[in-house]
Amino acid sequence: MINTGNYSSLRSELKENATLVAVSKFKPAEDIQALYELGQRDFGENYVQELCDKQVMLPPDIRWHFIGHLQSNKVKYIASFIHLIHGVDKLSLLKEINKQAVKHDRIIDCLLQVHIASEETKFGLNEEELDDLINTITADTSSFTHIRICGLMGMASFSDDQSLVKKEFTLLRTLHDRYSALSTANCQLSILSMGMSNDYTLALECGSNMVRIGSLLFGNRNNPK
Numbered sequence: 654m655i656n657t658g659n660y661s662s663l664r665s666e667l668k669e670n671a672t673l674v675a676v677s678k679f680k681p682a683e684d685i686q687a688l689y690e691l692g693q694r695d696f697g698e699n700y701v702q703e704l705c706d707k708q709v710m711l712p713p714d715i716r717w718h719f720i721g722h723l724q725s726n727k728v729k730y731i732a733s734f735i736h737l738i739h740g741v742d743k744l745s746l747l748k749e750i751n752k753q754a755v756k757h758d759r760i761i762d763c764l765l766q767v768h769i770a771s772e773e774t775k776f777g778l779n780e781e782e783l784d785d786l787i788n789t790i791t792a793d794t795s796s797f798t799h800i801r802i803c804g805l806m807g808m809a810s811f812s813d814d815q816s817l818v819k820k821e822f823t824l825l826r827t828l829h830d831r832y833s834a835l836s837t838a839n840c841q842l843s844i845l846s847m848g849m850s851n852d853y854t855l856a857l858e859c860g861s862n863m864v865r866i867g868s869l870l871f872g873n874r875n876n877p878k
């Protein structure tokens with residue numbers, strides 16, 4: 654069951670200022686279809702198998718976002734259709750994405766995931782690794798021909814401490830701004846993907862232009878994994 658009230662208020666709150674990615678992991682295709690019929694086109698999934706199962710049964714004009722932790726050996730399953738890969742944090746993964754994109758004769762847009770939370774468990778690059786990765790890619794436009802780094806993605810600490818969360822989002826914003834003047838064929842940062850159901854308001858205040866929202870739209874998840 655989708656929450657249409659929350660959907661319309663989110664849409665009017667975000668207007669043209671931020672893209673709403675509806676995070677549909679663990680939710681049935683019917684729920685995605687219902688939101689699609691209200692005009693939603695951007696959907697986010699965390700697991701390759703689940704994404705592929707849904708992609709074949711849902712409308713072809715859905716823009717699928719991969720927001721989970723992508724393993725290199727699974728890139729091939731999503732390379733033909735994926736709209737944006739949010740969680741890239743390794744050079745080897747970018748190489749594989751580039752390779753699969755070549756096979757499909759398309760450019761695959763990617764966001765680099767930065768570790769901004771205080772928790773240990775979350776994936777992502779630190780500042781120095783981010784810098785290295787961006788330098789490597791922009792210096793090698795003849796190898797990285799079929800990927801485009803379009804922005805940064807991050808997840809704040811799961812915390813009630815608003816000042817902590819704000820500090821983390823602000824860091825991501827600062828990093829994004831630092832690189833936003835770069836413009837090579839394979840790197841042009843414009844997307845700042847941050848903010849989920851419980852912290853998107855703060856994320857928007859800190860400059861987010863893409864929010865990833867699940868439970869507000871689809872209800873709580875009974876996490877089977």
Ligand SMILES: *Cc1c(COP(=O)(O)O)cnc(C)c1O
Binds near residue numbers: 699721867
């Ligand atoms: C699940 C998930 C979301 C959505 O979380 P909600 O709290 O349900 O809005 C956003 N981003 C990522 C990376 C996720 O894994």
